[in-house]
Amino acid sequence: MDFGRLFVIAISAIFVNNFVLARFLGICPYLGVSKKWDSALGMGIAVIFVMTLASFITWIVQHFLLAPPSGKYDLTDILQTIAFILTIAALVQFVEIVMKKAMPDLYKALGIYLPLITTNCAILGVTLLNIKNDYNLIESIVFGISAGVGFTLALLMMASIRERLESAKVPKVFKGIAIALIVAALMSLSFTGFSGLIAE
Amino acid sequence: MTLILISIVVLVSLGVLFGIALGVANKVFYVKEDPRIAKIEESLPGANCGACGYPGCAAYAEAVIKGEEIDKCTPGGKDAIAALSEVMGKKAGKQKTRRIAYLICQGDRELAPRRSEYTGVKSCAEVKLVGGGDKSCSYGCFGYGDCEDVCPFDAIHIMENGLPEVDEQKCTACGKCIVACPQNVLILQPLGKEVLIRCVNHEPAKDVMKECKVGCISCSMCFRACPIDGAITMEDNLAIMHYEECVDCGICAQVCPKNSITDKRSQERKIPVINEEKCNGCTLCYRKCPVDAIIGGKPKEKHVIKEEQCIGCLKCYDVCRFDAIDLVKERPKTIEFYKDKKYNRTNKEYVKR
Numbered sequence: 001m002d003f004g005r006l007f008v009i010a011i012s013a014i015f016v017n018n019f020v021l022a023r024f025l026g027i028c029p030y031l032g033v034s035k036k037w038d039s040a041l042g043m044g045i046a047v048i049f050v051m052t053l054a055s056f057i058t059w060i061v062q063h064f065l066l067a068p069p070s071g072k073y074d075l076t077d078i079l080q081t082i083a084f085i086l087t088i089a090a091l092v093q094f095v096e097i098v099m100k101k102a103m104p105d106l107y108k109a110l111g112i113y114l115p116l117i118t119t120n121c122a123i124l125g126v127t128l129l130n131i132k133n134d135y136n137l138i139e140s141i142v143f144g145i146s147a148g149v150g151f152t153l154a155l156l157m158m159a160s161i162r163e164r165l166e167s168a169k170v171p172k173v174f175k176g177i178a179i180a181l182i183v184a185a186l187m188s189l190s191f192t193g194f195s196g197l198i199a200e
Numbered sequence: 201m202t203l204i205l206i207s208i209v210v211l212v213s214l215g216v217l218f219g220i221a222l223g224v225a226n227k228v229f230y231v232k233e234d235p236r237i238a239k240i241e242e243s244l245p246g247a248n249c250g251a252c253g254y255p256g257c258a259a260y261a262e263a264v265i266k267g268e269e270i271d272k273c274t275p276g277g278k279d280a281i282a283a284l285s286e287v288m289g290k291k292a293g294k295q296k297t298r299r300i301a302y303l304i305c306q307g308d309r310e311l312a313p314r315r316s317e318y319t320g321v322k323s324c325a326e327v328k329l330v331g332g333g334d335k336s337c338s339y340g341c342f343g344y345g346d347c348e349d350v351c352p353f354d355a356i357h358i359m360e361n362g363l364p365e366v367d368e369q370k371c372t373a374c375g376k377c378i379v380a381c382p383q384n385v386l387i388l389q390p391l392g393k394e395v396l397i398r399c400v401n402h403e404p405a406k407d408v409m410k411e412c413k414v415g416c417i418s419c420s421m422c423f424r425a426c427p428i429d430g431a432i433t434m435e436d437n438l439a440i441m442h443y444e445e446c447v448d449c450g451i452c453a454q455v456c457p458k459n460s461i462t463d464k465r466s467q468e469r470k471i472p473v474i475n476e477e478k479c480n481g482c483t484l485c486y487r488k489c490p491v492d493a494i495i496g497g498k499p500k501e502k503h504v505i506k507e508e509q510c511i512g513c514l515k516c517y518d519v520c521r522f523d524a525i526d527l528v529k530e531r532p533k534t535i536e537f538y539k540d541k542k543y544n545r546t547n548k549e550y551v552k553r
Contacts, residue, residue, distance in 0.1 A: 065210055073206050083214060090218035094225055101229035169321055 006142045009135070012198050013146035019122050020154040021191040026122030030155060031180055033113070040159035044152025046113040048145060051126050053095065054088045055144030058127040059137050061087050076131070084127050085119070092118040122151060157187065236287050237261050243283030245275045249352055251374035264288065274299070275353075275372040297390040300371040301347075301356065301378065304398045305385040306460070307340040308361035312412035323349075328382045336411040339401040341385045347377035387443075394448040397422070397432070397441040399460040404437055416460040422452035425534045427491060427511045447490040449513035455533055469512045471529040474503050478524035485516035485525065508537045 019025045026047075033043040061083060067074045075083075096114055099107045107114075117123060126147045130140040161183050170179050240261040248256040252272035254263055264270055270284040277298065285291055318327050318334035324346040332338040343362035355370035356377055364377075368391060378386045385400055397416065401408050405417035418437040426432045431445040432452060439452075439460075453463035463469070474485075481500040493510040496503035505516070512531040 061214070065214065073203065075203075075207055075210060078203070078207050079211060083211060086211075086214060086218065090222060093222055094218075097222070097225045097229050100231050104231075 006139065008198055009139055009143050010146035010149075013143055014150040014153065015191070015194040016197050018150045018154055018191055018194075019125065019147050020151055021188045022195075023125065024188075025125040026120050026151055027184075029117065029120065030151075030158060031177070031184065034155055034158040034162055034180075037156065037159045037163060039113075040155045041152075042110060043113045043117070044148070044155050046110045047117055047120075047122065047151050048148030049110070050088075050092055050095075050114070050117055050123055051144040051148040051151075052141060053091060053144075054123050054127050055130055055140040056137070057091050058084050058087055059130060059135075059140045062131050080128065080131065081124070084124060088123055088127065089118050122147070154187070158184065161187075234265050236265055239287045240264055240284060243276070243280055243287070244273055245280065247275050247352065247374075249275055249372075249374040249376065251275065251372070274374060277372075297392070299373040299388045300368055300391050301366045301373065301386050302389050302393065302396060303341060303364055303366065303385055304387055304396060304400060305339075305341040305363070305383070306398045306414045306462070307335070307337050307412045308363050309343075310361070311414050312337045312340055325380075325382045337401055337408075337415060339383065339385075339403075340399075340412065341381075341383055346380045346382065347386060350376045350380040352376065389443060393443075394464045395441075395446065395450045395453055395461065397439050397452070397461050399438065402436045402438050408437075414459050417458055419457060421455045421457060422461060425451050425455045427451065427535050427537075447511070447513050447515070449511040451511060451531075451533075451535065454531075465514065468514065468527065469531050470527040471507055471510050471512050471531050472505055472514065472517050472525045473507075473528050474505055475524045475526055476502055478522050479503055480522060480524075482521070484519050484521065488515045488519045490515060509535075511535055 013019070017023055020027065020030045029043055029047075034040050062076070062080070063069065066079055066083060067076050092114065096107070099110075099114075126144050130143055133143075135143055158180075162180060165179055165183070174182070237258075241258055244257040244261060246257050250256070251274045252260045252263075254260040254272075257273075260268070260272065264284060265288075270288055270290065271281050273280045273284075276283075313336055314334050315336045316331075316334045318330065320326055320330065322344045324342040324344045327333050327342050327344055333342050335342055341363055343358055343364070345358040345364065347356045347364050348358055352374065353370045353372055355367040355372070356364050357367070359365050364386075373388050375388060378384075378388060383400070389396075399412075399414065399416035401412065401415045403411070405419070408415035408417050416438050418434060418439065420434050420439070422439050423432045423434050427449065428445055428447055431442055431447070433440050433442065441452075450463035450466060450469050453461040453466055454469070479502045481496060481498070481502050483496060483498075483503075486494045486496045486503060490513060491509060491511055493506045494503050494516060495506060507529070514527075517525045517527060
């Protein structure tokens with residue numbers, strides 16, 4: 001196994017091609033759940049969890065159902081998106097049911113965020129990129145984890161800034177979502193500083 | 201053609217597979233949930249205001265199942281209590297009267313002028329940071345409306361005189377304004393609380409005189425006149441009202457030389473006399489009297505009010521259903537009965553505190 005390659009994948013997903021700030025996926029929770037640090041953390045952990053699991057399952061679905069190793073047919077172009085959405089939705093639902101029984105504490109901690117992110121584009125984005133980049137199973141999982149970590153990082157940074165903005169002197173016209181969008185833009189801009197860190 | 205067929209087969213098999221897995225999981229990992237939780241949540245207002253002390257209506261619903269009191273939801277009011285008692289099959293404790301927020305400061309722009317000009321952010325919390333505020337009295341209400349901003353029911357508004365006014369109809373006693381107020385000049389009291397000490401200034405009399413025309417100068421007149429032991433105490437240059445003891449007789453408001461104490465019914469306060477013709481001895485007034493100034497108690501026996509003992513709180517007058525109580529006599533400024541007998545408080549005692 002090539003640890004160097006895994007490291008590069010992780011750094012790339014967390015910083016250089018951060019899902020929120022560079023790929024602009026998962027903007028909805030990024031603005032919606034970033035008002036408070038606590039809920040941002042809950043959301044972030046839920047995203048890491050689901051992204052990792054989704055990467056694992058969809059890789060199997062892709063390589064054994066959509067494009068089986070026998071090479072008899074290849075349905076990637078036709079079915080990939082819908083099959084992945086179906087897979088992720090069912091997976092999250094399944095995990096939720098199991099967790100409610102087996103780990104009620106974790107279930108409570110993740111709370112509403114788990115079902116919330118089922119249909120998030122960032123999750124689907126991870127799974128599609130896994131296939132597009134020809135990652136193997138291990139690489140897919142690492143990519144899933146680090147994409148989640150990157151998302152959480154962006155979310156937590158945003159939440160910290162917005163908590164401070166609450167008591168800052170913001171001109172009336174910029175109050176609320178307007179200043180949040182400006183902050184998001186500035187953060188995205190600053191994250192472009194990471195581009196070129198890894199030679200593609 | 202085969203490609204389409206394969207696609208259909210693959211997708212259908214995927215769907216069936218997941219369907220079966222979820223169905224099985226739902227059965228195998230089924231967690232029994234109390235159906236009452238959903239019922240309770242339905243009957244709560246869903247404002248998630250947190251007045252009950254729980255983070256949102258759902259959390260309160262769960263707590264109720266675990267044995268929490270069912271009368272904690274203030275916005276829901278009587279309807280919510282009724283619905284909850286039906287679900288839970290238990291009665292609420294003694295029904296509390298509805299509470300609302302009261303402002304305990306009277307220093308408007310004229311009575312307690314500004315000592316400096318403040319041009320910063322219009323927020324009480326902010327102005328407090330700048331040298332204790334722009335008001336002459338650093339204890340009183342700033343009037344920049346943090347309470348108004350935070351009220352989810354549009355029930356509190358800053359008036360032209362620079363003080364907030366609470367809308368009795370809209371206020372639900374959620375307590376958000378009480379938390380938001382940096383000066384702690386808002387309190388929750390039952391709707392219909394008549395007498396309030398409306399000053400929170402702890403400074404010595406000399407300074408208070410300079411700062412506010414209606415500030416408490418800690419002369420202790422109210423403390424000495426109060427007929428109820430422990431309803432008013434003097435603490436740290438300020439008269440403090442103990443609301444659980446106070447019976448709203450308004451004598452303190454009558455004697456206060458600075459008008460720091462307000463009484464909504466100050467015009468009405470008179471010694472009541474029972475009209476013997478109309479009284480039928482129902483004992484309602486007898487039971488309501490906070491100072492045992494009414495003779496009677498046996499059914500059908502006509503009541504008599506002991507004049508020297510009556511404090512004029514008008515509780516009997518409010519409760520009488522037969523219009524048998526007349527307000528006739530002027531009430532004396534201090535009730536001698538209490539001075540001479542068990543509640544003999546002197547200024548010395550106050551100094552000792």
